[in-house]
Amino acid sequence: MTTFDEFREHWQEAYNRGDLAPIAEFFAPDARYFQADGLVQEGPKAIAEGRRREREELMKALGARSLEVEILKREREELGDTAVEIGVYTITADGRKANEGSYIAVAKKIGGGWKISREMVTSVLPTQAQQQTLIAGTA
Numbered sequence: 001m002t003t004f005d006e007f008r009e010h011w012q013e014a015y016n017r018g019d020l021a022p023i024a025e026f027f028a029p030d031a032r033y034f035q036a037d038g039l040v041q042e043g044p045k046a047i048a049e050g051r052r053r054e055r056e057e058l059m060k061a062l063g064a065r066s067l068e069v070e071i072l073k074r075e076r077e078e079l080g081d082t083a084v085e086i087g088v089y090t091i092t093a094d095g096r097k098a099n100e101g102s103y104i105a106v107a108k109k110i111g112g113g114w115k116i117s118r119e120m121v122t123s124v125l126p127t128q129a130q131q132q133t134l135i136a137g138t139a
Contacts, residue, residue, distance in 0.1 A: 004076060004078065004083055004085070004107065007026065007114040008071065008085075010026070012069060015051070015055070016068045016069060018067070020049075020051050021048055022048075023047070023051055024045050026116055027043075027048075027117075028044075028108055028115040029044065031044055031115070032117075032119075033050065033051075033116075033118075033119050034118075034121065035054070035121060036121050036123035036125075058093070058099065062093045062094075062098055066093065066094055067091060067093050067098070069090070070089065071088070071089050072089060074086065075087075080109075081108060081109040082108055083106070083107045083108075083114065084104070084105070084107075085103075085104070085107065086103070088100070088101075089102070089103065099123055099125055100123075101121060101122040101124055103119060103121045104120050105118065105119040105120075106118040106119075
């Protein structure tokens with residue numbers, strides 16, 4: 001991957017497939033991921049496993065068969081071998097909106113490609129009543 005856009009596209013595709021082990025390759029060896037619930041994961045493998053667990057827990061809570069993330073808008077500034085990206089995302093479960101939030105990521109160019117060094121995510125999870133509405137399909 002040579003551009004940041006290609007990097008982000010590959011990350012999103014891997015997440016949407018539910019194949020989260022390869023997500024580890026998108027993180028720098030010293031990466032830290034700050035979850036919306038306040039937990040911090042360190043290192044590519046721990047981050048990939050944490051993202052897998054988050055995804056599975058959300059699918060289970062919603063009774064969903066599929067889950068997809070879409071980055072709706074973002075702004076990025078590349079400063080040589082470092083890039084900072086701020087974005088807004090939405091997650092759909094079985095085609096219905098299930099979550100949304102924002103993120104900020106700092107990436108480094110390592111070995112000709114981009115690797116996330118730090119990432120912090122916010123999440124606006126629905127209330128239990130809203131989740132029941134989503135599950136019932138009346139939203």
